[in-house]
Amino acid sequence: MSSTSFNDPYDASVLRDGLFADRSAFVSGAGSGIGRAIVLRLVQLGMHVFGTGRRAEMLEETANLTKDMAGAFTYKPCNVRETDAIEALVREAGESRGIDLLVNNAGGQFFAPAAEISRRGWDAVIDLNLNAVFTVTKAAYPYLRTSRGSVASISLSGVDRGSMGLAHSIAARAGVLGMTRSLALEWAKDGIRLNCIAPGTVVTEGLAGEAARPMLERLVEATPMGIPTSVEEVAELVAYLASPAGRLMTGQLIQIDGAAHLGPGLHMIAAE
Numbered sequence: 001m002s003s004t005s006f007n008d009p010y011d012a013s014v015l016r017d018g019l020f021a022d023r024s025a026f027v028s029g030a031g032s033g034i035g036r037a038i039v040l041r042l043v044q045l046g047m048h049v050f051g052t053g054r055r056a057e058m059l060e061e062t063a064n065l066t067k068d069m070a071g072a073f074t075y076k077p078c079n080v081r082e083t084d085a086i087e088a089l090v091r092e093a094g095e096s097r098g099i100d101l102l103v104n105n106a107g108g109q110f111f112a113p114a115a116e117i118s119r120r121g122w123d124a125v126i127d128l129n130l131n132a133v134f135t136v137t138k139a140a141y142p143y144l145r146t147s148r149g150s151v152a153s154i155s156l157s158g159v160d161r162g163s164m165g166l167a168h169s170i171a172a173r174a175g176v177l178g179m180t181r182s183l184a185l186e187w188a189k190d191g192i193r194l195n196c197i198a199p200g201t202v203v204t205e206g207l208a209g210e211a212a213r214p215m216l217e218r219l220v221e222a223t224p225m226g227i228p229t230s231v232e233e234v235a236e237l238v239a240y241l242a243s244p245a246g247r248l249m250t251g252q253l254i255q256i257d258g259a260a261h262l263g264p265g266l267h268m269i270a271a272e
């Protein structure tokens with residue numbers, strides 16, 4: 001049996017070329033990590049993807065990586081927490097090409113015990129991971145209704161049972177899950193589907209910046225399958241849910257985490 005190191009590339013692709021020709025997506029957090037991998041896979045499958053994030057240079061790097069692919073990637077930097085600006089950007093993307101798929105991926109938090117989270121810190125994490133997701137999803141609604149499209153929101157493994165050091169983020173993602181299930185009901189009449197995808201530990205630069213290497217190793221060891229989630233497998237799942245095979249998938253929480261959410265799991269690793 002081969003062992004998998006943290007950074008091994010992983011070929012998770014099972015979907016067919018050209019699957020998303022003439023389709024369009026809006027992806028937040030498109031300049032790095034999971035968001036970039038989602039963009040690359042969707043563009044490879046023929047989609048036109050409109051991406052955002054705050055750092056233009058990271059979005060440009062994503063664009064460079066898509067150059068020889070079947071679809072296309074365009075972008076504009078924006079802070080998803082700036083309500084007027086992000087609503088205008090979603091409108092711009094929607095009016096120019098429509099939106100078949102919205103991926104709410106921009107997000108993050110700091111690890112801290114709840115007793116050390118100030119009200120401002122709490123609000124910042126809720127604003128990024130819950131309020132902005134509502135703003136973007138609502139802004140995309142007219143276009144999703146036209147396309148009978150779908151929404152994938154990136155969540156956290158363990159969202160339904162809690163996680164030490166992540167009270168603010170889990171609260172926000174649980175809010176997104178509640179929103180997702182409610183809108184799956186409200187918008188079913190429009191043919192719109194919404195799902196949450198909850199990765200376990202994904203060794204992106206974003207996470208490495210948040211968690212020191214020894215903690216990363218403990219997170220992976222605490223994953224029953226003993227391996228981290230790769231960005232490619234998250235991307236393939238996003239694409240699957242947007243594909244015709246996902247036609248009846250809505251209101252779901254899919255934890256793609258090697259059983260981390262079942263335990264001993266991430267939830268018992270305290271922030272350091």
Ligand SMILES: CCCCCCC/C=C/C(=O)SCCNC(=O)CCNC(=O)[C@H](O)C(C)(C)COP(=O)(O)OP(=O)(O)OC[C@H]1O[C@@H](n2cnc3c(N)ncnc32)[C@H](O)[C@@H]1OP(=O)(O)O
Nearest residue numbers: 108109110112118120121124128164165206207210266269
């Ligand atoms: C248990 C382990 C499970 C692991 C599973 C893996 C889980 C997830 C992995 C990932 O999400 S990877 C993505 C990683 N990237 C990030 O998370 C970075 C994202 N962070 C941010 O974007 C920002 O830090 C923020 C959280 C949105 C806050 O941004 P903002 O600019 O609004 O904040 P500030 O003005 O700097 O601070 C506001 C407020 O928050 C307090 N604060 C900030 N950092 C900390 C900290 N480390 N500990 C405690 N408090 C913190 C800060 O002090 C401010 O509060 P006041 O001091 O003014 O009261």
Ligand SMILES: NC(=O)C1=CN([C@@H]2O[C@H](COP(=O)(O)OP(=O)(O)OC[C@H]3O[C@@H](n4cnc5c(N)ncnc54)[C@H](OP(=O)(O)O)[C@@H]3O)[C@@H](O)[C@H]2O)C=CC1
Nearest residue numbers: 029032033034053054055079080106107201202204206207
């Ligand atoms: N890595 C992991 O183990 C896991 C990650 N997740 C979640 O997956 C998502 C992607 O994380 P990951 O790829 O690992 O980490 P990254 O830090 O690489 O990704 C976060 C992305 O969100 C963007 N972003 C953050 N804040 C804003 C903002 N205010 N406005 C616009 N864009 C913003 C960042 O771009 P920029 O800084 O340029 O704005 C960045 O591209 C996050 O929601 C994360 O919490 C979930 C489970 C596990």
